[in-house]
Amino acid sequence: MPMPDDGPPPREPRKPLGLATRRRAYLMMMGVCVLLIVLAWTLIWRYSITAAVVMSAVALCVPPFAAIVANAGPANRQ
Numbered sequence: 001m002p003m004p005d006d007g008p009p010p011r012e013p014r015k016p017l018g019l020a021t022r023r024r025a026y027l028m029m030m031g032v033c034v035l036l037i038v039l040a041w042t043l044i045w046r047y048s049i050t051a052a053v054v055m056s057a058v059a060l061c062v063p064p065f066a067a068i069v070a071n072a073g074p075a076n077r078q
Helices: 019-042 049-070
Strands: none
Touching: 019 049
16 A cells, blocks of 8 residues: 555656657658648649748748657667
């Protein structure tokens, strides 16, 4: 029976994501990036230039996060 002063039980450490999971996430994020750019430059600009610029700006922010996800494995920790 836990005592009131013990506090919460200790957490188990998280398992790092596997290579296949990280690769799939990277490819999905980069696919979204390419899709946003293609849609913004070919279709959306005809209706709203502001929306096309915003989509391009979002697409600009995706690759750094995709690289962080792809390199988050245990082999890359020092």
